[in-house]
Amino acid sequence: MARTEPARGMRDFLPEDVRRREYVIGVIERVYERYGFEPLETPAVENLETLMGKYGEEGNQLIFKILKRGEHEATGQADLALRYDLTVPLARVVADQRGKLPKFFKRYQIQPVWRADRPARGRFREFYQCDVDSLGSTSPVIDAEVCAAVSDALVELGFTDFVLRINHRQLLTAILESAGVGAPQHGDALVALDKLDKIGRDGVANEFVARGIEATAGNRLLALFASTAAAVSLDDAARFIGTHEAGQAALANLRAIFDLSSRTAAGGRLRFDPSIARGLSYYTGAIMEINVPNFAGSLGGGGRYDNLVGMFSGETIAACGFSLGLERILVLMTEHQMFPPDLAMNPADVMVAAFDAAGMPHAMALAAALRRRNLRVFVYPEPDKIGKQIKYAESRGIPCVAMLGENEIQRGEVTIKHLASRQQVVRAQDNAGDAVRELVGRG
Amino acid sequence: MARTEPARGMRDFLPEDVRRREYVIGVIERVYERYGFEPLETPAVENLETLMGKYGEEGNQLIFKILKRGEHEATGQADLALRYDLTVPLARVVADQRGKLPKFFKRYQIQPVWRADRPARGRFREFYQCDVDSLGSTSPVIDAEVCAAVSDALVELGFTDFVLRINHRQLLTAILESAGVGAPQHGDALVALDKLDKIGRDGVANEFVARGIEATAGNRLLALFASTAAAVSLDDAARFIGTHEAGQAALANLRAIFDLSSRTAAGGRLRFDPSIARGLSYYTGAIMEINVPNFAGSLGGGGRYDNLVGMFSGETIAACGFSLGLERILVLMTEHQMFPPDLAMNPADVMVAAFDAAGMPHAMALAAALRRRNLRVFVYPEPDKIGKQIKYAESRGIPCVAMLGENEIQRGEVTIKHLASRQQVVRAQDNAGDAVRELVGRG
Numbered sequence: 001m002a003r004t005e006p007a008r009g010m011r012d013f014l015p016e017d018v019r020r021r022e023y024v025i026g027v028i029e030r031v032y033e034r035y036g037f038e039p040l041e042t043p044a045v046e047n048l049e050t051l052m053g054k055y056g057e058e059g060n061q062l063i064f065k066i067l068k069r070g071e072h073e074a075t076g077q078a079d080l081a082l083r084y085d086l087t088v089p090l091a092r093v094v095a096d097q098r099g100k101l102p103k104f105f106k107r108y109q110i111q112p113v114w115r116a117d118r119p120a121r122g123r124f125r126e127f128y129q130c131d132v133d134s135l136g137s138t139s140p141v142i143d144a145e146v147c148a149a150v151s152d153a154l155v156e157l158g159f160t161d162f163v164l165r166i167n168h169r170q171l172l173t174a175i176l177e178s179a180g181v182g183a184p185q186h187g188d189a190l191v192a193l194d195k196l197d198k199i200g201r202d203g204v205a206n207e208f209v210a211r212g213i214e215a216t217a218g219n220r221l222l223a224l225f226a227s228t229a230a231a232v233s234l235d236d237a238a239r240f241i242g243t244h245e246a247g248q249a250a251l252a253n254l255r256a257i258f259d260l261s262s263r264t265a266a267g268g269r270l271r272f273d274p275s276i277a278r279g280l281s282y283y284t285g286a287i288m289e290i291n292v293p294n295f296a297g298s299l300g301g302g303g304r305y306d307n308l309v310g311m312f313s314g315e316t317i318a319a320c321g322f323s324l325g326l327e328r329i330l331v332l333m334t335e336h337q338m339f340p341p342d343l344a345m346n347p348a349d350v351m352v353a354a355f356d357a358a359g360m361p362h363a364m365a366l367a368a369a370l371r372r373r374n375l376r377v378f379v380y381p382e383p384d385k386i387g388k389q390i391k392y393a394e395s396r397g398i399p400c401v402a403m404l405g406e407n408e409i410q411r412g413e414v415t416i417k418h419l420a421s422r423q424q425v426v427r428a429q430d431n432a433g434d435a436v437r438e439l440v441g442r443g
Numbered sequence: 444m445a446r447t448e449p450a451r452g453m454r455d456f457l458p459e460d461v462r463r464r465e466y467v468i469g470v471i472e473r474v475y476e477r478y479g480f481e482p483l484e485t486p487a488v489e490n491l492e493t494l495m496g497k498y499g500e501e502g503n504q505l506i507f508k509i510l511k512r513g514e515h516e517a518t519g520q521a522d523l524a525l526r527y528d529l530t531v532p533l534a535r536v537v538a539d540q541r542g543k544l545p546k547f548f549k550r551y552q553i554q555p556v557w558r559a560d561r562p563a564r565g566r567f568r569e570f571y572q573c574d575v576d577s578l579g580s581t582s583p584v585i586d587a588e589v590c591a592a593v594s595d596a597l598v599e600l601g602f603t604d605f606v607l608r609i610n611h612r613q614l615l616t617a618i619l620e621s622a623g624v625g626a627p628q629h630g631d632a633l634v635a636l637d638k639l640d641k642i643g644r645d646g647v648a649n650e651f652v653a654r655g656i657e658a659t660a661g662n663r664l665l666a667l668f669a670s671t672a673a674a675v676s677l678d679d680a681a682r683f684i685g686t687h688e689a690g691q692a693a694l695a696n697l698r699a700i701f702d703l704s705s706r707t708a709a710g711g712r713l714r715f716d717p718s719i720a721r722g723l724s725y726y727t728g729a730i731m732e733i734n735v736p737n738f739a740g741s742l743g744g745g746g747r748y749d750n751l752v753g754m755f756s757g758e759t760i761a762a763c764g765f766s767l768g769l770e771r772i773l774v775l776m777t778e779h780q781m782f783p784p785d786l787a788m789n790p791a792d793v794m795v796a797a798f799d800a801a802g803m804p805h806a807m808a809l810a811a812a813l814r815r816r817n818l819r820v821f822v823y824p825e826p827d828k829i830g831k832q833i834k835y836a837e838s839r840g841i842p843c844v845a846m847l848g849e850n851e852i853q854r855g856e857v858t859i860k861h862l863a864s865r866q867q868v869v870r871a872q873d874n875a876g877d878a879v880r881e882l883v884g885r886g
Contacts, residue, residue, distance in 0.1 A: 002492070002493070002535075002538075002754060002755045003490060003492065003493065004535050004536075004538040004539035004755050004756065005539055006485070006486050006489070006535075006539075007486060007488050007489055007490050007523055010486035010488055011486065012483070012484070012485050012486070012532075012536045012539070012540070013483065013484040013485075014483065014536075014540065014543070014544075015481035015482055015483060015550065017484075018481075018482035018483060018484050019482065021484075022482065033819050034814040034817065034818065034819050034820060035814065035819075035820065036790045036791040036819060036820055036821035036822070037790075038458035038461075038790050039458055039461035039462065039465065040455070040456065040457065040458060040461060041455070041456040041460075041461050041464075042449070042455050042456075043449050043450060043453035043454065043455070043569050044487055044525075044555065044557070044569060045450050045453055045507070045525075045557065045568075045569065046449070046450055047446060047450045049445070049446065050445070050446065061512075061513070064488070064509050064510075064512070064523070065509065065510045065512075065516070066507050066508065066509055066510070066525075067507075067508040067509065067510050067519075067521050069504075069507070069508075069559045070504070070559075073508070074519075075519065076510070076517075076518065076519015076520070077519070078510050080450055080507070082487075082488075082509075089455075092445075092447050092449075093447075093455045093457075095445075095447040096447035096448055096449075096455070097455070097457065100457070101457075102790075102838070102839060103835070104823075104824060104835075106790065106821075107458065112487065114487070114488065116512045116513075125488075126486050126487060126488065134824075137824040137825055139803075139824040139825050141803055141806075141807070141822055141824040141825075142824050144807060145807075145810075145822060145824075148807070148811070152814070259804055260803055260804050260807050261807070262804065263804065263807060263808035263811055264807055264808070264810075264811045265811065311445065312445045312447050313447065347479045347480075347481050347545075347549065348479040360582075360584055360703055361702055361703050361705065361706070363584075364584070364587060364588075364591070364703050364704070364706060364707050365705075365706035365707070367588075367707075368591065368706055368707045368708065371477040371478065371595070374477065375477070376476050376477050376478075376479060377477060377478065377479055378479035378549075379479070379584055379588060380547075381547060381577075381580040381582040381584040381585050381588075382580055382582050382584075392546070392547075395545070396545055
């Protein structure tokens with residue numbers, strides 16, 4: 001007997017899973033289209049060199065690598081790899097096609113990515129990202145539109161209480177410099193600050209010591225961040241960094257994004273939060289993260305990365321984007337029963353039942369006619385007793401059964417039974433479509 | 444400078460490509476839903492052992508293998524592989540989930556597969572298959588429905604002159620046995636016969652000799668196949684195999700499929716063709732292939748494979764399916780301009796243009812209002828001169844520009860320009876949606 005489970009950390013999606021996933025993807029796509037984003041798709045497989053070195057040391061470890069083929073297979077070397085995110089492939093495409101793409105290129109991309117992470121609850125090795133990115137402009141309109149688009153998508157899916165936390169890479173640098181943290185320790189300081197909510201002031205102070213950050217600098221930082229990071233205002237940050245020029249420019253950029261967002265879907269949801277840092281190294285400006293109450297981890301994140309395309313093309317192309325995580329959205333929507341109640345989960349609107357093999361060609365012809373009326377039709381394939389056939393329709397949630405006995409066939413008629421109401425009507429086969437549409441409420 | 448092209452044999456799909464692909468996939472999905480097929484998705488990555496040995500020796504060579512990770516990477520060994528088709532993963536899922544799946548499981552699956560083939564014109568290393576499969580019944584209704592579904596999908600896409608060639612594995616065996624070809628040479632005989640159209644009777648006769656097939660047997664076969672295979676009727680085949688029991692059962696099965704198909708979308712398109720053999724070894728009954736005139740190769744193929752699930756579960760589960768090749772469908776539809784002329788290729792219905800940075804928050808608010816009216820809106824992100832902005836909209840095929848100058852903003856109005864007609868209207872910002880919908884013909 002062979003193994004039948006999917007590979008570790010991967011999942012099979014049965015019809016009901018796919019229908020829920022497709023519903024969510026459909027909503028997100030429609031919203032992204034309304035924002036003028038266009039669809040892009042890239043291959044699952046990239047040249048290994050395209051991905052290596054773009055995601056930090058830890059990222060390199062998590063890339064699935066593909067063995068060379070044919071005579072080179074024996075070398076045990078890899079030359080290809082599975083897509084790790086949708087941003088690096090986008091940067092590669094923009095560098096590759098920059099002659100063909102418009103000046104302002106807004107794209108969405110909803111595709112799976114693969115990471116050789118240790119599988120855990122809610123963490124998979126194959127998962128979908130829903131990305132929007134906008135290239136070609138440094139205007140804060142771009143950042144604000146990205147925030148509006150993802151907010152709108154979540155609102156449309158039924159999320160009501162999410163918060164879009166925003167910060168700025170250059171403001172973070174300014175804050176750390178103003179506090180007196182040396183550049184080599186910026187990373188350490190951020191990792192420690194990131195735990196403020198969990199381990200409190202004293203915990204972070206200890207962590208600063210353990211990571212070799214000077215007490216004076218550490219105390220200055222803690223004074224700014226008070227007890228919870230969310231309470232720091234843009235004005236607090238402005239006072240803290242004083243005349244730090246790049247920092248003040250970053251604050252002006254954040255103020256512009258707030259201003260531009262005020263009458264969009266992101267409006268009341270944007271919160272300045274100097275504690276968010278975003279792991280990926282390629283961000284250069286505003287950085288964002290979406291959270292919902294009582295849910296650990298974020299629903300997605302993004303930010304501005306004006307230098308990534310340049311790593312491929314040598315030519316700097318401004319860019320800003322956001323990635324929503326499909327799997328977490330699905331977890332929450334399932335937990336909170338946020339799917340529309342009328343999302344069809346059954347395989348068909350009507351089942352055609354013949355009484356014997358001689359009736360089968362008539363069943364096929366009737367099914368063809370019903371399908372031309374845009375109904376979803378299941379033909380029961382075997383000449384089982386009619387009671388057994390009806391039970392099968394019931395078990396599958398198919399609302400109607402169209403029965404073709406000898407009498408019906410002779411008269412060119414069909415008996416249509418609505419299972420829930422037990423209503424039963426006899427119609428000419430030519431009119432069966434109308435009758436079924438009426439019975440299933442699509443008349 | 445880094446390499447920017449996609450990996451060899453793989454493709455990036457720019458927005459217009461994706462829109463065409465999504466259109467075709469959407470049509471196929473809708474048709475498959477009408478036939479009661481339900482969606483299934485499986486991971487891109489399978490355990491290597493799941494795939495090895497299922498596709499013959501040549502297939503094994505073309506499987507992309509994934510290197511073990513972490514400390515095992517240095518061994519140069521693979522433990523995972525990329526999906527090679529959609530049928531073997533389906534058989535694995537059905538074996539894995541047989542307790543949860545319905546007695547008759549009809550699924551469609553439209554996902555990419557990967558083969559390390561030598562790339563050529565129209566042959567890629569990543570390509571999409573559009574599969575329908577029906578499990579749990581040996582009834583010819585199943586085979587006929589699969590034929591009807593793929594025919595209907597092609598009709599709906601605008602194909603008018605395709606032919607669905609059908610044959611039967613057990614009939615093929617009966618024909619070869621009746622001709623006196625020994626079992627070990629059945630494969631050789633079929634490879635030679637397959638070339639009849641290309642190299643003619645004499646060519647095939649020579650090929651028989653070269654492959655060591657006895658002259659008497661070869662001549663008998665050629666007598667049946669006459670000059671072109673398509674001219675052989677079911678009656679010809681019946682006479683040829685005489686009382687061969689399994690062969691006559693196969694013919695009865697084919698006759699039933701023809702009978703059941705007569706009033707379906709496959710009706711006039713089914714042709715018996717004893718020369719098709721289908722490469723894959725797992726077929727056990729009827730086998731099908733779709734061709735169009737003046738196009739080498741098939742648009743898809745399929746057949747009955749009653750023993751494949753049993754390779755995973757030990758329990759025999761009857762199955763029949765068909766796979767349409769998306770890439771070839773797209774090639775033909777592009778060549779013959781079969782896409783609907785109104786397939787939207789532009790990024791938006793309307794572009795919002797502010798005259799300066801102060802107007803930008805108003806532009807964002809107007810865009811939000813237009814999007815609530817379900818319009819696709821592009822906000823021009825920079826305060827360029829209005830003439831330059833309008834030129835940009837023109838270059839992107841965006842039909843309308845909504846302009847917000849200082850006067851308009853003061854009055855709560857907006858000037859909407861329809862670029863093709865040069866019509867220009869001034870409206871209250873609250874009514875802009877109606878005006879744009881009217882101008883773009885969605886009123």
